[in-house]
Amino acid sequence: MTNFPIDKFKNLETPFYYYDTKLLKDTLNIVKQCSEKYNFHIHYAIKANYNPKLLQIIKEYGFGVDCVSGGEIDTALNNGFKADKIMFAGVGKTDKEINSALQSNIFCFNVESIPELMNINELAEKQGKVANIAVRINPEVNAHTHQYISTGLKENKFGINMEFIPAFVKTALTLPNINLCGIHFHIGSQITETEPFEKLCSRINEILGIITNLGAKITIIDVGGGLGIDYNNPKQNSIPDFEGYFKIFHDHLKIEEGQEIHFEPGRSIVGQCGTLISRVLYVKEGSEKKFIIIDAGMNDLIRPALYQAHHHIENLTADNSMIDDIYDVVGPVCESSDCFSNDERLPISHRRDLIAIYSAGAYGEVMSSTYNCRDLSKSILDYEI
Numbered sequence: 482m483t484n485f486p487i488d489k490f491k492n493l494e495t496p497f498y499y500y501d502t503k504l505l506k507d508t509l510n511i512v513k514q515c516s517e518k519y520n521f522h523i524h525y526a527i528k529a530n531y532n533p534k535l536l537q538i539i540k541e542y543g544f545g546v547d548c549v550s551g552g553e554i555d556t557a558l559n560n561g562f563k564a565d566k567i568m569f570a571g572v573g574k575t576d577k578e579i580n581s582a583l584q585s586n587i588f589c590f591n592v593e594s595i596p597e598l599m600n601i602n603e604l605a606e607k608q609g610k611v612a613n614i615a616v617r618i619n620p621e622v623n624a625h626t627h628q629y630i631s632t633g634l635k636e637n638k639f640g641i642n643m644e645f646i647p648a649f650v651k652t653a654l655t656l657p658n659i660n661l662c663g664i665h666f667h668i669g670s671q672i673t674e675t676e677p678f679e680k681l682c683s684r685i686n687e688i689l690g691i692i693t694n695l696g697a698k699i700t701i702i703d704v705g706g707g708l709g710i711d712y713n714n715p716k717q718n719s720i721p722d723f724e725g726y727f728k729i730f731h732d733h734l735k736i737e738e739g740q741e742i743h744f745e746p747g748r749s750i751v752g753q754c755g756t757l758i759s760r761v762l763y764v765k766e767g768s769e770k771k772f773i774i775i776d777a778g779m780n781d782l783i784r785p786a787l788y789q790a791h792h793h794i795e796n797l798t799a800d801n802s803m804i805d806d807i808y809d810v811v812g813p814v815c816e817s818s819d820c821f822s823n824d825e826r827l828p829i830s831h832r833r834d835l836i837a838i839y840s841a842g843a844y845g846e847v848m849s850s851t852y853n854c855r856d857l858s859k860s861i862l863d864y865e866i
């Protein structure tokens with residue numbers, strides 16, 4: 482768990498993201514250990530956090546990267562990750578992005594439709610290359626997560642539905658500049674139950690049978706990311722149960738000699754190492770509610786506004802023995818959705834107190850914006866102060 486240098490924070494301009502690189506390294510060590518035990522391949526989902534200083538640390542563990550845009554591929558390469566471990570997913574890849582990925586000789590394209598497949602074939606032909614592709618399939622497994630981060634259902638825009646597998650595979654096998662070598666899944670994010678992953682495994686076993694019968698030779702089984710973190714108890718549960726997570730796939734997937742299992746974790750790697758630190762601007766008493774107005778807003782951390790997410794909040798400088806009060810913790814942005822928490826129980830709080838919003842390492846800084854002409858979020862790492 483993160484110990485904050487509160488005295489040092491007192492001299493700093495807020496808000497900022499504070500990253501605990503020790504926790505990040507502890508997490509990465511566990512991911513490495515547990516995945517190597519089963520010979521699993523890890524591709525960090527770089528969209529969760531591409532702060533260059535964190536990438537420098539993650540890179541040292543030898544993982545590949547899962548990218549969802551040409552910009553992410555550039556970012557991964559510029560930060561020293563190897564092209565031959567890059568997966569490229571996304572429903573809407575442009576010609577420019579595909580051409581550039583082909584030029585870089587990335588590991589594999591995760592293809593989400595037949596028109597995209599045809600296009601990659603055409604562009605690969607022009608470059609005289611054969612593209613490795615994995616077909617992204619909707620396994621119709623409910624991840625029991627927020628609708629905006631649920632991606633494995635029939636109605637989602639991602640992947641192809643089960644009934645289109647034969648058409649896709651038959652087409653792929655006729656295309657000379659396509660090497661269909663993988664199947665790809667990603668059923669959603671912030672998944673906290675084991676059942677969706679178990680269901681995913683049985684679906685994969687079924688699909689492997691179907692695709693092999695259609696004459697394709699599958700060597701890459703990419704099960705995506707999605708392992709959740711504990712937003713309610715970040716201090717007690719600062720590292721997700723990777724051991725248990727990987728074991729599900731080891732126990733349930735029926736793979737053959739020469740088949741590799743790949744993972745694309747994002748949130749579970751970086752989520753708990755980041756905290757958004759801000760200051761109380763004002764404590765305001767409304768007629769029905771008390772508000773703590775802080776200097777961080779939805780432009781710094783959009784998850785509460787976008788996904789109704791709740792992050793654990795603490796007042797770092799209040800006298801914690803002071804009787805609790807109930808507050809709405811809100812930001813300064815001119816939107817009613819700019820609210821970090823309703824009815825949050827906190828010690829009696831005052832102007833200039835420091836507020837910590839936990840578990841902000843994933844989909845935090847990367848989603849920040851300058852909305853309301855506010856400054857873009859800054860970040861500080863533990864070893865820098």
Ligand SMILES: *Cc1c(COP(=O)(O)O)cnc(C)c1O
Nearest residue numbers: 526570670706707745746747748
């Ligand atoms: C976002 C994404 C991931 C990472 O998801 P997490 O929930 O952060 O682990 C992995 N694969 C794909 C294709 C994604 O879009």
